[in-house]
Amino acid sequence: MTFESLGLSPELLRAVADQGYTEPSPIQAQAIPVILAGQDVQAAAQTGTGKTAGFTLPILQRLQPLANTSVSPAKHPIRCLVLTPTRELAAQVEASVKTYSKYIPLRSTVIYGGVNMDPQIKALQGGVEIVVATPGRLLDHVQQRTINLSQVEILVLDEADRMLDMGFIPDIRRIVALLPARRQNLLFSATFSDDIKKLSGGLLTTPVTIEVARRNATADLVRQVVYHAHKDRKRELLTHLIRTLPIEQAIVFMRTKHGANRLCSQLVRDGINAEAIHSDKTQAHRTQSLTDFKGGQVKILVATDIAARGLDVDQMPYVVNYELPHVPEDYVHRIGRTGRAGSPGNAISLVCDEESRELAEIEKLIKTKIELVAIEGFDQPGLSEGGAREARGPRSGEGTTSHRERPVHRERPAREERSARSEAPHNSAPRTTEAELPRAAANEKPVRRTQDDSTRPSASQSHFSRPPIASLGKKPREVPALLGGFPKKPA
Numbered sequence: 369m370t371f372e373s374l375g376l377s378p379e380l381l382r383a384v385a386d387q388g389y390t391e392p393s394p395i396q397a398q399a400i401p402v403i404l405a406g407q408d409v410q411a412a413a414q415t416g417t418g419k420t421a422g423f424t425l426p427i428l429q430r431l432q433p434l435a436n437t438s439v440s441p442a443k444h445p446i447r448c449l450v451l452t453p454t455r456e457l458a459a460q461v462e463a464s465v466k467t468y469s470k471y472i473p474l475r476s477t478v479i480y481g482g483v484n485m486d487p488q489i490k491a492l493q494g495g496v497e498i499v500v501a502t503p504g505r506l507l508d509h510v511q512q513r514t515i516n517l518s519q520v521e522i523l524v525l526d527e528a529d530r531m532l533d534m535g536f537i538p539d540i541r542r543i544v545a546l547l548p549a550r551r552q553n554l555l556f557s558a559t560f561s562d563d564i565k566k567l568s569g570g571l572l573t574t575p576v577t578i579e580v581a582r583r584n585a586t587a588d589l590v591r592q593v594v595y596h597a598h599k600d601r602k603r604e605l606l607t608h609l610i611r612t613l614p615i616e617q618a619i620v621f622m623r624t625k626h627g628a629n630r631l632c633s634q635l636v637r638d639g640i641n642a643e644a645i646h647s648d649k650t651q652a653h654r655t656q657s658l659t660d661f662k663g664g665q666v667k668i669l670v671a672t673d674i675a676a677r678g679l680d681v682d683q684m685p686y687v688v689n690y691e692l693p694h695v696p697e698d699y700v701h702r703i704g705r706t707g708r709a710g711s712p713g714n715a716i717s718l719v720c721d722e723e724s725r726e727l728a729e730i731e732k733l734i735k736t737k738i739e740l741v742a743i744e745g746f747d748q749p750g751l752s753e754g755g756a757r758e759a760r761g762p763r764s765g766e767g768t769t770s771h772r773e774r775p776v777h778r779e780r781p782a783r784e785e786r787s788a789r790s791e792a793p794h795n796s797a798p799r800t801t802e803a804e805l806p807r808a809a810a811n812e813k814p815v816r817r818t819q820d821d822s823t824r825p826s827a828s829q830s831h832f833s834r835p836p837i838a839s840l841g842k843k844p845r846e847v848p849a850l851l852g853g854f855p856k857k858p859a
């Protein structure tokens with residue numbers, strides 16, 4: 369697959385080549401032809417998948433025929449509006465628009481709050497075809513009549529789920545009401561909650577659904593481990609791991625706000641500096657907790673899935689699933705918070721017997737068996753006996769291995785085979801081949817499951833395909849799902 373084969377114009381291909389991109393990423397390969405064809409799109413894709421170029425390139429191409437070099441602002445009505453939840457993202461997207469429109473006479477500007485409006489008004493008066501904006505400040509311009517949205521042909525909602533979390537949906541509805549009814553709509557969101565489905569159902573017309581996951585999701589940089597524990601002992605195990613691995617900082621995921629509050633208090637009682645963030649906490653409190661976390665004063669951020677979605681923390685060495693999510697896709701989103709920006713990451717899941725079904729669904733989705741590590745004193749026989757995998761200790765933030773382990777073989781039938789016979793755990797004693805290496809602090813005992821390595825996904829298979837997300841709104845046509853990711857730039 370090449371950018372040429374996607375039907376992009378020579379000017380755009382040149383701009384892409386200038387960036388050193390050799391191949392389109394999965395979202396680009398899927399989205400570009402559909403957007404070029406003028407169709408509405410709803411895409412599940414996060415930052416890091418190449419989504420910005422995925423919508424910017426075809427938009428520029430669609431706007432290109434009418435591009436002109438006239439200096440009259442009247443000849444440059446706003447034809448594309450991109451809405452983003454944050455100032456940073458708005459600035460980033462507009463920078464991409466400028467990068468890719470280098471050889472095309474289309475103009476763009478960025479509009480967000482917290483800065484003087486005058487330069488923005490001046491830019492708008494000068495005439496721009498593409499506006500990237502945050503909703504609040506855009507509405508300020510609408511109120512002051514310094515912007516005219518009556519000729520918008522394409523609307524993009526970027527990180528729609530985050531806009532929803534941040535309470536922007538009423539603003540978005542007010543903005544949409546100002547746009548021509550006939551337009552192309554593109555909606556990008558990390559996940560598709562019921563609220564997002566409702567939003568896209570009302571906004572999009574027969575959208576094409578595209579789904580890709582974060583580039584690093586379950587990729588080589590993220591070491592995934594399951595610790596098996598009784599549900600009543602998870603808190604104790606977590607404290608133990610925090611102290612012994614050690615875990616300097618982590619986001620710990622919970623299913624409920626109540627659970628997050630309770631765990632947070634327990635950790636604090638254990639002398640671990642923790643903060644809970646969820647939707648019952650005020651925005652000010654959440655912002656403060658995040659600032660303290662980024663500053664290192666808070667060690668553990670206990671979060672629900674929704675609250676964690678707006679978090680932007682790079683270089684997170686550990687993500688802990690204290691409870692597995694109900695929806696397997698959320699696992700991919702959760703662990704995508706670690707192993708970013710080229711640094712190694714660890715995704716730890718504390719799994720009790722009651723969660724074996726969720727674990728199986730996650731493993732099915734990511735097409736890989738997550739390695740299982742047993743810790744003496746915490747382990748239970750049941751779970752540790754399914755599947756198979758090689759066990760290594762989690763990576764530390766610096767890339768050194770703080771856990772030195774060797775696998776312990778258990779000659780057991782594969783989980784599928786066992787469950788076909790009975791769900792009851794196998795009780796015969798494990799055949800330990802070796803365990804003499806010191807297990808730093810945790811008495812950690814990796815368990816090798818009976819699947820041979822040939823069935824493990826190779827690096828090239830780490831971009832697993834996923835089932836298409838549920839159809840939203842008006843009978844979308846679904847494109848086969850792919851994971852995000854693209855080849856590295858040539859050196």
Ligand code: AMP
Nearest residue numbers: 389391392393415416417418419420854
């Ligand atoms: P995004 O997901 O849009 O935030 O993009 C993530 C990063 O990937 C940006 O730094 C882009 O410059 C880069 N990128 C986008 N498309 C490609 C591509 N086809 N090949 C290599 N890098 C890319």
